[in-house]
Each structure stands twice: as C-alpha cells, then as structure tokens.
Amino acid sequence: MPFHHNNFERLGDTFRLKIGFDKSVVFSRDAGFLQYVLQKNQRNYTKSKIQTEDLAKYVGKGLLTSEGALWKQQRKLIQPAFHKKQLENLLDTMQKTISDELQKIKTGKPFEIFKVYNDLAFQVVAKSLFSGGVSDSQVKRLQHITEEAQKMLVRELRQPYLHWWFKISGTLQKNLNLTLEAREILKQLVIDRKGSRVREDDLLDMLLDARYEDGNAMDEEQLIDEILILFTAGHETTSNALTFTSQLLAKHPNYQQKIVEEVRAAKVETDSLMEFLRNVPVTTRIIEESLRLYPPAYFIDRVNIEEDEFNGMKLEKGTSLLFAVHEIHKSETHWENPMQFIPERFANKNYSDYAAYYYPFGAGPRMCIGNNFAMYEMVLAIAILCENFSIQQKKDTIEINPLITLKPKNAILTFERR
Numbered sequence: 001m002p003f004h005h006n007n008f009e010r011l012g013d014t015f016r017l018k019i020g021f022d023k024s025v026v027f028s029r030d031a032g033f034l035q036y037v038l039q040k041n042q043r044n045y046t047k048s049k050i051q052t053e054d055l056a057k058y059v060g061k062g063l064l065t066s067e068g069a070l071w072k073q074q075r076k077l078i079q080p081a082f083h084k085k086q087l088e089n090l091l092d093t094m095q096k097t098i099s100d101e102l103q104k105i106k107t108g109k110p111f112e113i114f115k116v117y118n119d120l121a122f123q124v125v126a127k128s129l130f131s132g133g134v135s136d137s138q139v140k141r142l143q144h145i146t147e148e149a150q151k152m153l154v155r156e157l158r159q160p161y162l163h164w165w166f167k168i169s170g171t172l173q174k175n176l177n178l179t180l181e182a183r184e185i186l187k188q189l190v191i192d193r194k195g196s197r198v199r200e201d202d203l204l205d206m207l208l209d210a211r212y213e214d215g216n217a218m219d220e221e222q223l224i225d226e227i228l229i230l231f232t233a234g235h236e237t238t239s240n241a242l243t244f245t246s247q248l249l250a251k252h253p254n255y256q257q258k259i260v261e262e263v264r265a266a267k268v269e270t271d272s273l274m275e276f277l278r279n280v281p282v283t284t285r286i287i288e289e290s291l292r293l294y295p296p297a298y299f300i301d302r303v304n305i306e307e308d309e310f311n312g313m314k315l316e317k318g319t320s321l322l323f324a325v326h327e328i329h330k331s332e333t334h335w336e337n338p339m340q341f342i343p344e345r346f347a348n349k350n351y352s353d354y355a356a357y358y359y360p361f362g363a364g365p366r367m368c369i370g371n372n373f374a375m376y377e378m379v380l381a382i383a384i385l386c387e388n389f390s391i392q393q394k395k396d397t398i399e400i401n402p403l404i405t406l407k408p409k410n411a412i413l414t415f416e417r418r
C-alpha cells in the first residue's frame with residue numbers, strides 16, 4: 001500500500017501502468033471515476049478475470065464470480081434473503097455463535113486474535129445458512145477447504161510463472177479435489193434439509209424457497225455455487241474488519257469504555273436484537289471508521305467491454321481498472337484529518353452524506369449483498385467483546401498484509417476479563 005500511495009503522489013489520482021507489450025492497467029483514487037464505472041456507466045464494465053474465472057475455478061459461478069444474465073437473475077433471486085426483515089430471523093443464531101466463539105479468547109497474555117475472528121466469521125455464515133443442521137466437523141472441513149482455495153488463488157496470482165508446476169505437481173488438482181469434497185458435504189446438507197419437516201427460517205430455507213420469474217427454484221448445483229460464494233465472500237472480509245477494529249480499540253481504550261456504557265444501556269432498554277442494533281450508534285460508528293481506515297476490500301477492479309473515456313482519458317476496450325478504495329477513504333479532499341481514528345465524523349450524518357467517497361462495500365448494482373449482514377455481525381461481535389473483555393496492545397502500529405483482501409498481520413493483543 002505505501003507503494004501505491006507513492007505512485008499516486010508521484011503520478012496523480014489516475015495513472016496508467018504498462019504491463020507487457022500491449023496491456024496496461026489504470027490505477028485510480030478518483031471517487032468520481034469509481035462512481036462512473038461502478039454506477040453511472042456500469043453496463044460497460046465487467047469484473048476482472050481474477051474475480052470471475054480464477055476464483056470460479058474453486059467456488060463455481062455464484063453471485064461474486066458470475067456476470068451478465070446469470071448474475072442478474074441470481075442477484076434478483078437472492079437479494080430478498082438479505083433484506084433487513086429476513087436478517088432479523090438470523091440475529092439470535094448470530095449472537096449465540098459469536099458469544100461461543102469469543103469464549104476462545106485467552107486472557108492475561110499476548111494473544112493472536114485473527115484466528116478467533118476467522119473461525120467466528122465462518123461459523124456465523126455456516127450457522128446462518130444451516131442452523132443446527134451442520135456438525136462441527138463439517139464446518140471445520142468446509143472452512144479448511146475454503147481457506148485452502150483462497151491460499152491457492154493467492155499463490156497462482158503471485159507466482160503465475162509456476163502455473164506449469166502447480167499443474168504437474170498435482171497441487172492444482174489437490175485443490176480442485178478439495179472443492180469437490182466441499183460440494184459433496186453441501187449436497188448432503190441440502191438433501192437433509194429437503195427431507196426434514198422442520199422449518200428453520202435460516203438462509204438455506206430462504207434460498208430453497210426463492211423462485212425465479214418462471215416459478216422454478218434454483219437447481220442444486222447453482223445453490224451449492226452460491227453457498228460456496230457466501231463462505232468465500234463473507235468470511236475473510238469480516239474477520240479482517242473485526243481484527244482491525246479490535247486493534248483500533250486497543251489503541252484508543254476510551255472507546256472501549258464508550259461501547260461498554262452504550263451496550264449496557266441498550267440492553268436495559270430492549271430484549272429485541274434488532275432494536276438493540278439500532279440503539280448502539282457509537283459502536284456502529286467505530287466499525288464504520290475502522291472500515292474507512294482499513295477497508296478489507298481495498299481495491300475494486302473492473303474491465304471495460306467497449307471503448308470508453310473519462311475526463312479526457314481514453315480507455316481502450318478491455319482496459320483493466322483498479323480503484324484504490326483505501327486511498328479514497330484517506331483523501332484530504334473528502335475527509336478531515338483522514339489518517340486519524342475519529343468515529344464521531346459519522347455522527348449526525350446519513351449514509352448519503354458520505355456515500356460518494358466511502359466504499360467499504362463497493363457501489364452500484366454489484367455492491368456487497370451481505371453489507372447489512374456483515375454490519376449486524378460486526379456490531380454484535382464488538383459489543384459482546386467489549387462487554388466481556390478489556391483489550392490492550394503493546395505496539396502502537398497496526399501491521400497490514402495486502403493480499404486479495406487487506407489482511408491484518410501480527411494482531412497480537414492482550415485481553416482481560418471485565
């Protein structure tokens with residue numbers, strides 16, 4: 001990221017880098033350009049090969065990896081399952097899963113927190129989908145396979161010259177076999193649910209109930225693709241954000257106290273989790289500020305279908321565009337004291353006041369379908385965390401590891417029970 005920052009400072013808010021003979025990549029931190037590509041002229045833009053073909057090899061053609069008519073049809077079908085009203089049904093399961101997972105925090109000594117959040121985020125998606133119908137060993141295996149696929153994808157992207165070796169050494173095939181194993185586990189879970197008379201009102205029930213315009217339901221293979229995608233899209237991003245938020249809270253302990261006070265007061269007011277979520281604005285702002293400073297999806301990429309032009313820059317058909325969300329989030333043009341952690345900047349503001357330069361969940365028709373899900377999950381997790389633990393950090397710095405997502409590095413914190 002410092003490398004990108006220096007390039008932007010040197011070459012301007014939008015610049016082009018030649019890659020090889022005939023290819024170039026346009027990097028931009030111009031929020032207006034991002035809006036043009038993701039919203040205003042989104043019809044002329046598709047996702048990159050990495051987000052579609054390369055990832056689809058492991059997780060199939062679901063929402064994140066599909067394009068065109070298939071994506072449109074799937075988005076329309078799945079969107080209602082992520083409406084706030086439907087998500088309300090998942091909140092009890094989410095809360096219970098989070099409380100159980102946070103029990104794994106070790107107190108009194110330096111402790112690497114990322115692993116706890118990684119398991120937590122996977123468990124939350126798994127339990128939101130399958131309720132009690134999925135065993136611990138099935139969840140563990142699915143998580144292992146999802147993470148192996150992600151690691152393999154990173155290796156393929158970082159070392160494209162080793163593609164031949166991945167192929168002949170059997171590494172690639174081993175990962176593809178793992179994916180097949182995950183599909184078998186999911187198939188069995190779906191068969192079990194279809195055969196059961198119990199209604200769980202969870203995400204799987206929503207996906208099984210959903211009907212296309214012609215009255216048909218999703219076929220089994222498509223359903224499994226979508227489930228694999230929800231695991232992939234919903235787990236690492238959330239665990240990164242929860243880790244960064246905990247590190248920020250360790251650096252700014254006065255905000256831990258604010259959360260504890262707010263959470264205790266909100267719990268007295270209501271037993272409804274949805275109401276509780278509405279009554280904890282300070283906790284919500286802290287997470288929003290963490291997503292501004294450390295957006296897990298720190299780059300958003302697109303490729304144009306037909307030739308285009310923006311602000312005088314000609315974009316030949318097939319140009320790769322990379323939008324640096326982390327740079328837009330730290331622009332002095334849009335944010336006051338952008339490098340500082342100031343959750344109050346979101347106070348008394350509506351999302352529409354800052355939406356033009358705040359993109360943790362993307363924008364336009366392909367904006368994250370799980371944004372409310374993720375916010376509910378993160379607010380509950382941080383509320384439960386602070387209610388039960390105080391957090392300290394020795395180092396003053398927050399280390400990052402920018403891969404496909406912006407990952408934390410050495411997130412070693414010390415927790416004490418409150």
Ligand code: HEM
Nearest residue numbers: 063064233234237238241296297361362366368369370374
């Ligand atoms: C902090 C957590 C999360 C962040 C920062 C995040 C961020 C994003 C971003 C930026 C995109 C758009 C990518 C693009 O336009 O190229 C996206 C798409 C997506 N996200 Fe999330 N996400 C998070 C959590 C989740 C969760 C919890 C789920 C599901 C349970 C989820 C499911 C998806 C799906 C399915 C897409 C593809 C949507 C489509 O193309 O129609 N995400 N996410």
